[in-house]
Amino acid sequence: MSQSFRLRDKGRVDRSRPVSFSFDGRTLTGYVGDTLASALLANGVHVMGRSFKYHRPRSVLGAGVEEPNALVTVDRGRGRIDANILATTLEIHDGLVARSQNRWPSLTLDLGAVNNIFSAFIPAGFYYKTFMWPRAAWKSVYEPAIRRMAGLGPPPVDRDPDSYASQFDHCEVLVVGAGPAGLAAALAASAGPGRVILCDEGAEAGGALLGDPAAAIDGLAAWDWVGKVVAELSSRPNVTILTRTTAFRYGTQNMVGLVERVSDHLAGSTPGILRQRWRQVRACQVVLATGAHERPVLFRGNDRPGVMLASAARIYVNRYGVRLGSRCVVATRTDSGYQTAFDMARARIATTVLDMRASIAPALSAEAERLGIEVIAAARPIRAKGGRRVTAVEIEQADGQRRTLRCDLVLMAGGWVPVVHLFSQSRGKLRWEERVEGYVPDAATQAVRCAGACRGEFALSSALKDGFAAGQGAAGGDPGAIHGPPTCSSTEAEVDMRDVPMSVAADGGMAFIDYQNDVTTKDLRLAVREGFHSVEHFKRYTTTGMATDQGRTSNLNAMAVVGDALHRPMGQVGITTFRPPYTPVSFGALAGNNRGELFAPVRRTPTHDWAAAQGAVFEDVGLWKRARYFPKSGESMDEAVRRECRITRAVAGVLDASTLGKIEVVGPDAAEFMNRMYVNAWTKLKVGACRYGVLLRDDGFIFDDGVVGRIAEDRFHVTTTSGGAAGVFNLMEDYLQTEWPDLRVWLTSTTEQWAVISVQGPRARAILAPLVEDVDVSAEAFAHMTVREGRIAGVPTRLFRVSFTGELGFEVNVPSSEGMRVWEAICAEGRKHGAVVYGTETIHVLRAEKGFIIVGQETDGTTTPDDVGLGWAIGKTKPDFVGKRSLSLPGLTAPGRKQLVGLRPIGHETVPDEGAQLIGEAAPTPFSAQGHVTSAYWSEALDGPIALGLLRNGRARIGELVRVTSLVGEPRLWRVCDPVFLDPKGHRLNG
């Protein structure tokens, strides 16, 4: 029979809109407005999960985010399987598929429950005391078994097809929580002009009022009042109401993270619809109206299905119209337990109140009597009996007498725990408050106010007043309020926990503290016995408070038990840090759009699409995509690179070098600035001349290199490595702005402005000549290492005669927008000569044949200019440059540093790994590295492998034999040689 546990006349669920869903394969119905938990209860399904360690059957404890037990897996199809979802907050919709977790083979018959029997053998921290022998068994036997048993729901295994987004929001006042205090705060705060954001984790505003329809505010019934306020707020243009939106993180300077669940509650899956959105709100003022959660009462079997929080029962009855049982015992330490008892009685559930206090307010006794509720004062529950449902509770009365009350529902009102998570994250101080028997907000360190139950103002009338005042204060005093705070006629007394007896199950019974992690009073007492007295120690040792509910219902009870064991007041047990997030947040929401191609922006050169169309294979260099080689059909990389190398040296090759960093250094003191930055001397460099520059950090190690052309007396065109451009620019700006602000120099990054086309090879001049205007490209007029300005293919150009290949070479700089056009023109000319287009792999081979280093490959941040044979570049007479002083430190001048050498194979043709180690010719065992291979290629020009390496004392060891390590075989012999393999005299530069 469907929903036979509904109360006919109660609840906010929409009975005109039934919803069909499935749980563990059973198809059930509920109504729009139900959570999975309320719908299951309405169908008489109480057991919703199994506990983590003992696999005890569990039903709901709560009705919201405090729930530790009822965790389910939701299946929305491939890639959309979510584990550990709270049944108490999961809105049902048509077609919802939910499954219970952590049980095998089924929820009703769970073999893991055998752990229950062995609980005495596996107390807190048992795993630290065993599983140590034999040593190998931990990894092979014990740990795999533990891992299989641990975990809750199934992990996601398929790619998540949903989309997520993130955005920044700004407002004058952010109100967190739309319960009575939050609504009142939003009303007050939005009366002025400031932007107000009101967010609430629930599906609708109202908070605790949704479970308390009998309350009256401003003369209206609670639900009507909520409706009226929401309508009022919605009509104000400065208010944004965000439901299904959890404030989960409170950062510095009032940056509050919200996660908005946009479509999780909707049936089906609409392609393209956003699943969740991360909103980072920067608020001038924040009002936290985050409410309070209820504490369980400690007694044996307090985890039996049917034992739940009193506040939760009230919500199930009033908001969802669920008949939870037929006979109920309310174990209370507060007056609020009576409100639950009254509501139960009004729902025609036979109710007994077990008040742990001795004296009871006469008004409460009177109302109880009127409703036929038996009240037993100064009594406490000892144990709940039953299996998959509670059947009775044994109690102890003031006189020590015990009796058993038959019931199918035990409601616990152990006190209230203000939700101070966000306040604590804001670095606000917390204070122990005896009246509350809990921590409440104390001094704030940011512009934040707490209002209502989250600061111990539990009574509705005070919460309303408090919220209104906080909203008013946050909006800057008097916002011209048209009316005063909402008022309610309730005469509810404020909570006062002073002198309320604590039940800490001192009789050795196993009362559950942390339901999800199965931590009991016994575990905590053991931890104390073993010296885990610090709150962080007993928490970590027993795992109390570390489950997915983050200890919402367990932390205070754990303090009570530990305090009792240590004979310390609860308030002196200590408090753990409230860490974000408040409730779990999906990775998808936090990653937002930064997934796939948008994970890191892609930089493309002007010829990218052309190269792709030619079948180029690309490689990632920093954020750049660079063409690595251009295979003809059927060619391997090796074959393609050998062809590209061969033709470039024989004819010519064209390379897109646009990724080179470019910085324009301009100003009357530009030469002086360059003198101070780079190791080289620049003053005497003639206009139109170029120089290879080396840049260090002040620690003396090579940071970058590149060719620099002097365009004018006061203007340098500086090139950097592709990956180093941003770093060089930052470094230059740093010294210019902070060390030498007197220099009249201006820096402009021009990397993106210049496309660079490198034409190298004996026919390079012949290819370019027909295209170039205004520049005499003849050998006599245009020497190596000079730069000219003119036009090419009708486009203005800075034409460099430079070579990274050892061939006659030019680098054509043209505006990026014209890059493709000029590229095509050059390629067309090149084709006439049989030139080739090549990529990064070929340039690496060609430069290695010439012994030219690549910063980041031959150097690694521990390399000095002298190490790589660049000592010649250093301007010897300069008083200073960045890094100069460090070059004379003992460590940088010590004998035995690794130096750049060339390597040729002896008796084999194997190209070694880049990164392979260099060891002695007949090194003793164990080998000790004397250096490493930095670059290694098949050289087409030398028709064999070549390598560059850094070798201890390398320059003095030319001619010696070394061995190069291999990951697949024996080390092979190589001969140390000069790093310039080809054309040491540089004849080829002339074409």
Add this chain to the structure above:
Amino acid sequence: MRFSALTLLRSAFDGQSRYPHQWRKADPRPSYDVIVIGGGGHGLATAYYLAKEYGVTNVAVIEKGWIGGGNTGRNTTIIRSNYLFDESAALYDHALTLWRGLSQELNYNVMFSPRGVLMLAHTVHDVQSIKRHVHANRLNGVDNAWLTRAQVAAFCPGLNMSPEARHPIVGAALQRSGGTARHDAVAWGFARAASARGVDIIENCEVVGIRRRIDGAVAGVETSRGFIGARKIGVVTAGRSSQVMAMADVRLPIESYPLQALVSEPTKPVLDCVVMSNTVHGYVSQSDKGELVIGAGSDAYVSYSQAGSAHVAAEAIGAVCELFPQFARMRMLRNWGGIVDLTPDRSPIIGKTPVPGLYANCGWGTGGFKATPGSGHIFAHTLATGDPHPIAAPFSLDRFLTGRLINEAAAAAVAH
């Protein structure tokens, strides 16, 4: 009391009533031969090995809060030794050797689990850098291996091996002997074993000053519980090194940054090794409890806030979702920060300071946990003998004067 399955069995029948404190709650004595400031893993290990290896038992470990409460209890528990330079490899491999038998040595299951540490290569440059590590490691006897793309896919199912990925995986280094351990247990295990050998572990005792003799040498420490004399003082206070050393007028080449970590909700097993990637900038493993444990680089600025910015944690999550797109469906359960002391070359400082009797063991940066037993072992040698252990010698403070840096960061940009 010796821990074993038998102990558990016996205790099941006496209501767990016979377990004593795992470590004595010591009150400070007037003076000690050696005071170790800092009750984290490194400090407790130092005290343990002082007592065990060098017979120095008149030792106090002084802890401001609760033991293991600093970076020991905040890190992502990765253990590996595949460092590039000989000096580093020797240091971390010494630690790894001790990890292997640590549970038995301490009679405390620290759950060292050599489940393999996979370091992903995405680019040509990554391949060069990682292969350089593999070659160097093998010479140093460190079991690092190169895996091809196909081998990576087979070793770690679930990784996004698509060539269309923004940073496609092209290979990886695998140190099979690397893995994880249970961080809290390391602190507790060392504390229990040290305490059993006579070391005083003094919690809730904050050092507020270092008193020096007329000749400049240390005389002891001023604490929140009064003066405690000492012949030698070892400072092992990660995240507070600059402040504690400043008490003796020593200024260190250290800056302290927040380093964040986070865990997901627990799920059934889905990831059986540690996966690290410098290019996408994140690392992830799954704890025995089922939580994904995730970390990334440190926050950008010096801070002692133990927090850090949300976008840094989000970037780490983004990185993990790049490697495992299916994890977008996982949920973050807890996010926290520690404070890491970074040296300019990202290698630790172990040894003497300019103040006689004052020794430092600091600057472990983002990766100190993996070194815990090794760090304690060689620092104990240094404290006991007054001379650096041969493995510790290159990690002296004066390398920042001479320029003899051990720059693992520059050489590899390895975050952790």
Add this chain to the structure above:
Amino acid sequence: MLLIDCPFCGQRPEIEFRYAGEAHVLRPIDPRECEDEEWAAYLYRRRNPAGDHAERWHHVHGCRRFFNARRHTVTDLFSGSYPAGTPGPECEAGQ
């Protein structure tokens, strides 16, 4: 995420900036003349206080100016920013 007050652009979120280390670390005027000790102090030694900290920020995705700011390193709260090259407000020595 920090909110950083650029003296030239006003308050902007942290992601626009690059942290550039402790402020007022003086590069020796004539490095040739300074001892290794002084040079090492410039390169590497830092106050690293738990308290007020004068530090440099680079508005790298904004005006690209370097400037100084004072921030408390325990609370991360700023108490002012000022152009590079101007003397810093007195900083309490960190404990």
